[in-house]
Amino acid sequence: xxxxxxxxxxxxxxxxxxxxxxxxxxxxxxxxxxxxxxxxxxxxxxxxxxxxxxxxxxxxxxxxxxxxxxxxxxxxxxxxxxxxxxxxxxxxxxxxxxxxxxxxxxxxxxxxxxxxxxxxxxxxxxxxxxxxxxxxxxxxxxxxxxxxxxxxxxxxxxxxxxxxxxxxxxxxxxxxxxxxxxxxxxxxxxxxxxxxxxxxxxxxxxxxxxxxxxxxxxxxxxxxxxxxxxxxxxxxxxxxxxxxxxxxxxxxxxxxxxxxxxxxxx
Amino acid sequence: xxxxxxxxxxxxxxxxxxxxxxxxxxxxxxxxxxxxxxxxxxxxxxxxxxxxxxxxxxxxxxxxxxxxxxxxxxxxxxxxxxxxxxxxxxxxxxxxxxxxxxxxxxxxxxxxxxxxxxxxxxxxxxxxxxxxxxxxxxxxxxxxxxxxxxxxxxxxxxxxxxxxxxxxxxxxxxxxxxxxxxxxxxxxxxxxxxxxxxxxxxxxxxxxxxxxxxxxxxxxxxxxxxxxxxxxxxxxxxxxxxxxxxxxxxxxxxxxxxxxxxxxxxxxxxxxxxxxxxxxxxxxxxxxxxxxxxxxxxxxxxxxxxxxxxxxxxxxxxxxxxxxxxxxxxxxxxxxxxxxxxxxxxxxxxxxxxxxxxxxxxxxxx
Amino acid sequence: xxxxxxxxxxxxxxxxxxxxxxxxxxxxxxxxxxxxxxxxxxxxxxxxxxxxxxxxxxxxxxxxxxxxxxxxxxxxxxxxxxxxxxxxxxxxxxxxxxxxxxxxxxxxxxxxxxxxxxxxxxxxxxxxxxxxxxxxxxxxxxxxxxxxxxxxxxxxxxxxxxxxxxxxxxxxxxxxxxxxxxxxxxxxxxxxxxxxxxxxxxxxxxxxxxxxxxxxxxxxxxxxxxxxxxxxxxxxxxxxxxxxxxxxxxxxxxxxxxxxxxxxxxxxxxxxxxxxxxxxxxxxxxxxxxxxxxxxxxxxxxxxxxxxxxxxxxxx
Numbered sequence: 001x002x003x004x005x006x007x008x009x010x011x012x013x014x015x016x017x018x019x020x021x022x023x024x025x026x027x028x029x030x031x032x033x034x035x036x037x038x039x040x041x042x043x044x045x046x047x048x049x050x051x052x053x054x055x056x057x058x059x060x061x062x063x064x065x066x067x068x069x070x071x072x073x074x075x076x077x078x079x080x081x082x083x084x085x086x087x088x089x090x091x092x093x094x095x096x097x098x099x100x101x102x103x104x105x106x107x108x109x110x111x112x113x114x115x116x117x118x119x120x121x122x123x124x125x126x127x128x129x130x131x132x133x134x135x136x137x138x139x140x141x142x143x144x145x146x147x148x149x150x151x152x153x154x155x156x157x158x159x160x161x162x163x164x165x166x167x168x169x170x171x172x173x174x175x176x177x178x179x180x181x182x183x184x185x186x187x188x189x190x191x192x193x194x195x196x197x198x199x200x201x202x203x204x205x206x207x208x209x210x211x212x213x214x215x216x217x218x219x220x221x222x223x224x225x226x227x228x229x230x231x232x233x234x235x236x237x238x239x240x241x242x243x244x245x246x247x248x249x250x251x252x253x254x255x256x257x258x259x260x261x262x263x264x265x266x
Numbered sequence: 267x268x269x270x271x272x273x274x275x276x277x278x279x280x281x282x283x284x285x286x287x288x289x290x291x292x293x294x295x296x297x298x299x300x301x302x303x304x305x306x307x308x309x310x311x312x313x314x315x316x317x318x319x320x321x322x323x324x325x326x327x328x329x330x331x332x333x334x335x336x337x338x339x340x341x342x343x344x345x346x347x348x349x350x351x352x353x354x355x356x357x358x359x360x361x362x363x364x365x366x367x368x369x370x371x372x373x374x375x376x377x378x379x380x381x382x383x384x385x386x387x388x389x390x391x392x393x394x395x396x397x398x399x400x401x402x403x404x405x406x407x408x409x410x411x412x413x414x415x416x417x418x419x420x421x422x423x424x425x426x427x428x429x430x431x432x433x434x435x436x437x438x439x440x441x442x443x444x445x446x447x448x449x450x451x452x453x454x455x456x457x458x459x460x461x462x463x464x465x466x467x468x469x470x471x472x473x474x475x476x477x478x479x480x481x482x483x484x485x486x487x488x489x490x491x492x493x494x495x496x497x498x499x500x501x502x503x504x505x506x507x508x509x510x511x512x513x514x515x516x517x518x519x520x521x522x523x524x525x526x527x528x529x530x531x532x533x534x535x536x537x538x539x540x541x542x543x544x545x546x547x548x549x550x551x552x553x554x555x556x557x558x559x560x561x562x563x564x565x566x567x568x569x570x571x572x573x574x575x576x577x578x579x580x581x582x583x584x585x586x587x588x589x590x591x592x593x594x595x596x597x598x599x600x601x602x603x604x605x606x607x608x609x610x611x612x613x614x615x616x617x618x619x620x621x622x623x624x625x626x627x628x629x630x631x632x
Numbered sequence: 633x634x635x636x637x638x639x640x641x642x643x644x645x646x647x648x649x650x651x652x653x654x655x656x657x658x659x660x661x662x663x664x665x666x667x668x669x670x671x672x673x674x675x676x677x678x679x680x681x682x683x684x685x686x687x688x689x690x691x692x693x694x695x696x697x698x699x700x701x702x703x704x705x706x707x708x709x710x711x712x713x714x715x716x717x718x719x720x721x722x723x724x725x726x727x728x729x730x731x732x733x734x735x736x737x738x739x740x741x742x743x744x745x746x747x748x749x750x751x752x753x754x755x756x757x758x759x760x761x762x763x764x765x766x767x768x769x770x771x772x773x774x775x776x777x778x779x780x781x782x783x784x785x786x787x788x789x790x791x792x793x794x795x796x797x798x799x800x801x802x803x804x805x806x807x808x809x810x811x812x813x814x815x816x817x818x819x820x821x822x823x824x825x826x827x828x829x830x831x832x833x834x835x836x837x838x839x840x841x842x843x844x845x846x847x848x849x850x851x852x853x854x855x856x857x858x859x860x861x862x863x864x865x866x867x868x869x870x871x872x873x874x875x876x877x878x879x880x881x882x883x884x885x886x887x888x889x890x891x892x893x894x895x896x897x898x899x900x901x902x903x904x905x906x907x908x909x910x911x912x913x914x915x916x917x918x919x920x921x922x923x924x925x926x927x928x929x930x931x932x933x934x935x936x937x938x939x940x941x942x943x944x945x946x947x948x
Contacts, residue, residue: 002851014747015764021744021820022771025782028792032785041790060339078679086676093669101673107680111687112881112925114898115918118905119686122693125358142679149676174665175657176650203775206883206898213351213363214310214341224777225342227784227888228315228493236785239778246773250766259765262828263753265836347906353703380703444806450892451907490809491892503789620700624908628722631895 026243033236040233051237060222061238067133068202068219074137075144075201076194082141083148083197084190088182090149091156092164108143116143117210124211136211136218140201147200148193154264155189188257195256199249203242304551308337309365309559315342316495317518318576322368325572326563333562336555344493345369346451346623349377352545356382362545365556370453371411371539372615375401378408379616384544384553386410391564398539399564399581402612409543412563413578416596416607417454417536418528420497420516425507430529434462436508438483447500447509450491452481452626454536455510456619457610459484461533470610471618474625481629491630501526513596517577530595530606537598537607687922693915705912713916723900723917727924730896733811734879737818741875742868744819745826746834750860752827753834772824780888783817784808787889809891817885822878826871833867834860869936877925897921 033052037045055061086105089095108116120139124130163185167177183190205220212221219238226235253259311327313319319340327338341364343351348367355362362382367374377383378401386392386407392399399411419431425442437446448455456477460469463476490496490506497511501519509516513528520526542563544556562568566582573580574588579599591597598604642648660668696705697712717723752764771779786792787807794804807813837860845855861868883898890896895903897917904914 002853004852007852011747011751014744015751018744018748018823019764019767022767022823024786025779025820026771026774028785029778029782039790040785040788041795043795078675082675082679085672089669089672093672094666095669095673101677105676105680107683110877110926110929111683112877112898112918112921114881114883114901115690115922116683116686118901118914118918119683119690121686122689123682123686125354125360126689128358128360130358131355131360131363138679138682142682145676145679173654173657175654179650179653199773203773203778205775205777214312214339214343215363217341220775220777223781224884224888227777227781228342228344235781239781242774242778243770246770249773250769253769254762254766259762259769262765263761263831263835265832344906346909350906350909350911353909376703505789617700620908624910627903627907628720630893631722631726631900 029236029239030243032233033240035233035236038232040236051233052240054234055237055241058234061219064217064219064222065241067216070133071137071140071208071218072198072201074134075140076198078138078141079145079148079197080190080194083145083193084152084186086145087149087152087156087189088186091153092182105149106146109146113143113206117207120207121210130211131213131215133216136208136216137201139207139211140204141197143204143207144197144200147196151193151196152186152189154261155186188261191256192253192261195249195253199246202245303554305334305336306552306555308339309552309556310339310341310363311366311368311559312343312345312348312364313340313368314345314494316498317514318494321514321572321575325575326559326568329568329571330559330562334555334558338559345373349373352377352382353380356545356547359547361549362547365544365548365552366559367543367545369409369541369543371401371409371541371612372619374409374541374543375404375612375616376620377543377545378404382546383408384546384548384557386544386557386560389557389561389564391561394583395564396581396583401541403616409541410560410564411539411541411581412569413573413576413580414537414539414598415512415514415576415578416530416598417458417510417538418513418516418596419508419531419535420501420511420513420526420528421508422501422504422506423525423527430527431508432532434458434510434531434533436531437462437489437510438480438487440487442487442507444488444490445505445507446484446487447490447492447497447506447511448484449511450493451623452630453619453623454512454538456622456626457536457608458510458533461608467608471614474622478625478629481626485630489630498522513594514576514578517590517596528596534606534608535595537604537609690915690918693911694919696912698910698912703909713912714920716913717916717920726895726897726900727920729811729894730880731924733815733818733896734876736815737822737879738872738876740815740819741822741826742872745823745830745871746861746864746868748823749827749830749834753831754839768824768827771820772828776821776884777888779821780817780884783813783820783889787813787816808889809893811890811894813889814886814894817889818879818882821882821885822875825878826875829871829874830864830867833864833870836867837863866937869932873929873932877929880925880928881921897924 031044032040034047034049035041035044036048036050090098090102095101111119117139120142121130124135124139129135163181164177167181168174172180203220205224208218208221209224212218217225223235223238226232250259311322313322319342323338323340327340330336331338341348348364352362352364352367367377369377374383386409389407389410392407392410398414401407401409401411419434419436421431425445436442437448452459457467457470459477459480460474461467463480465473465476469476490500492500494512494515497506497509497515498518500506500509501516502522502524516526516528542560544553544560548556563572564582566585569580569582570585573585577588577591577597579587579597587594587597587599595603595606598607693705694713695709695711696707697710698704699706748764748768752761752768755761755764784791788794789804789808791807793807798804841859841863842855845859846852850858880896881898882896883902886894886896886899898921901914901917901921904917905911
């Protein structure tokens with residue numbers, strides 16, 4: 001087992017175990033969504049698209065889906081400038097107390113989500129905006145902002161300082177250098193970050209649970225509520241919507257920046 | 267009285283034109299006397315899931331929608347969880363998250379005492395209801411009770427070949443380890459636990475220790491803890507043999523062809539009521555239609571359909587029980603029916619039930 | 633360039649817009665240019681500040697006792713909530729359960745994730761690499777609730793596994809609503825995080841060093857132990873800390889797969905606020921969780937360095 005063959009066998013067995021654990025829930029949900037029976041069981045009672053048809057007719061589902069989309073778009077739109085500029089500031093500009101600011105900006109990751117969610121519920125309640133939809137998007141932006149900053153800094157760090165200097169030496173005013181040299185150079189990071197922000201907001205559950213109510217319930221929360229009452233196959237069909245969106249996001253990410261980007265050492 | 271200072275002064279001329287407008291609109295559409303009755307697109311009713319939600323939909327909501335054109339959306343947020351959310355909304359002057367709360371009378375009374383409920387005394391259908399409909403210890407109708415129910419001992423007959431369980435001690439019988447079930451806050455079993463643990467009715471609420479001791483024994487028997495719909499699912503899947511649950515959930519499994527029965531063990535069963543209430547802070551037109559929903563739920567037709575689907579005795583008098591529940595212990599109607607059941611005074615429940623819940627979760631989370 | 637001799641000529645629109653923008657930006661005085669960086673930070677600082685205010689509110693809540701006659705927090709300051717939380721046996725068990733789960737999940741996840749990251753980085757086949765990346769990103773982009781639902785279908789009484797077990801003539805097994813189910817759900821949830829944090833660390837290890845080690849007669853196990861893992865240490869610490877803290881503060885998996893009897897701290901906080909309507913107690917538990925997490929992370933960083941999480945580079 002200590003030979004090269006042993007290495008392959010050991011490593012690949014673990015990899016295959018991972019692959020199964022990672023994909024089994026997805027595959028099972030796909031399978032369950034096509035059942036023609038009224039409860040989820042194995043083997044399915046037969047194949048049909050009836051749960052998808054039912055979903056299509058469900059106004060609650062459509063409303064929740066649109067609301068989730070709305071919230072995710074707000075989260076992404078706010079986080080693109082906020083995260084990009086912050087990442088640039090921290091990597092390209094002379095900033096005092098840099099470490100302190102970095103630690104501060106990592107607070108969304110260090111404060112537990114349940115605490116962030118409750119805190120925002122209280123704050124939004126105090127300023128009377130709890131119960132509206134747009135603050136949910138802001139809230140999701142607050143908790144995931146470091147992802148945006150991380151994605152941009154990763155590309156900024158790879159950016160050659162001399163490029164901007166060269167632009168300046170050629171007489172480009174600061175804004176022009178920024179818009180024509182810096183921004184295009186960090187664009188892959190911005191795109192990656194924006195995609196991450198969108199997809200994380202689209203899936204976010206716990207903070208949404210605190211910030212939404214029945215009037216403005218979003219999809220992850222309504223799935224959670226349904227799991228807690230009765231598990232029917234229409235839930236599987238809803239979940240498939242998520243799987244399809246995730247597939248699309250993975251494809252898009254790969255097309256735009258290449259998944260291999262995530263393997264690069266910093 | 268400060269809040270009246272803000273009322274703008276109305277001069278006589280404005281008053282007259284205003285009156286004329288109201289009278290005029292009342293003539294045009296006789297059903298609508300006030301301008302604030304504009305129909306909302308939908309109203310949101312907090313409800314319990316499973317058989318409960320189905321019954322509310324078929325018995326009340328569908329009829330209400332047919333009569334008014336207003337959709338009814340059900341929100342299955344848990345009853346304890348919606349409570350602090352409504353309180354916060356009313357405290358902060360925001361619009362509450364729901365229009366009508368279908369609630370346990372105890373929780374509803376707590377909310378009423380906090381002053382977040384709208385008075386329902388002017389509903390036309392309150393007249394002639396059984397005395398059970400009137401909440402105890404409160405002025406007017408900050409909530410209205412809609413039916414009574416019993417937390418029965420539901421069981422799978424196959425697991426009890428020698429006949430129904432005679433005592434609640436069956437819950438700690440090691441033969442049923444991992445196959446007994448309770449509500450996840452212990453509701454319905456709190457007073458019973460004291461009795462089966464060796465205490466007396468007079469011990470409630472001051473000496474609950476026998477009940478807590480019983481809980482500790484019960485915890486070793488690994489009970490499943492859930493909400494209404496869970497019991498139905500568990501019986502359907504054959505995951506439990508015995509449960510302390512409202513008869514509705516056992517009956518729902520039975521109606522799906524599962525063999526389930528229920529009984530009142532020697533210690534008795536807790537009987538209680540549920541009700542409907544409307545939170546303060548809704549826009550006037552939405553509040554109006556929320557109250558109309560409650561009023562609709564109190565009509566004979568709605569009460570008959572809703573409660574017979576649930577299998578529970580309604581507050582509307584003279585409705586016959588469903589055929590399968592005639593003489594059933596879970597459908598108390600006559601005074602002697604209530605003798606075998608335990609009714610804890612509303613005041614005791616309001617003051618203590620939250621503490622019992624906390625203690626229950628402390629013991630079972632430990 | 634006067635417009636009279638070449639009336640049709642104009643600079644490209646983008647140039648003109650840029651010039652205009654430049655003149656607006658020129659209003660920003662040159663001597664303030666050292667402030668530009670700070671200006672860039674403002675939106676992010678404000679967004680994070682929302683969380684800080686929230687934390688302050690929760691800290692304030694935690695210092696007020698619940699008045700059971702009105703269900704409002706009393707005005708007076710008191711430490712009753714902290715006393716209640718620290719004295720309670722239940723909460724001690726919940727805290728220990730969460731800590732235990734964090735340790736177990738971190739250990740299992742790292743053991744599973746490292747080989748995955750290693751194979752993914754080292755494989756010569758770009759197809760394999762892509763396949764492994766997609767298999768990783770797909771669940772990463774599907775939220776906890778949906779994945780927990782998938783596990784419910786697999787592990788449930790009439791789920792996939794039990795159907796298989798009963799088809800062999802064996803009695804069904806209770807696979808769900810218990811501690812192992814929560815651990816399984818969490819490990820699966822954490823795997824993509826761990827692999828994505830480990831992969832750059834593996835990339836940074838030169839393959840030549842491994843070859844040298846093996847050239848000197850070490851077998852792959854020895855090479856792993858003495859060369860690869862020590863070199864990947866920063867990545868391992870970073871990934872370990874993330875997995876540990878995410879598990880410690882998780883809500884969804886214990887809530888959905890735990891069946892109400894395997895609560896973690898987050899679930900107790902939620903119940904404090906909503907189930908028993910005692911925001912003071914819930915807030916005290918929140919502060920305890922924040923403190924616990926911070927202390928653990930600080931201790932790890934103190935003992936083992938910050939790993940890859942806090943970058944010390946990047947000074948221009």
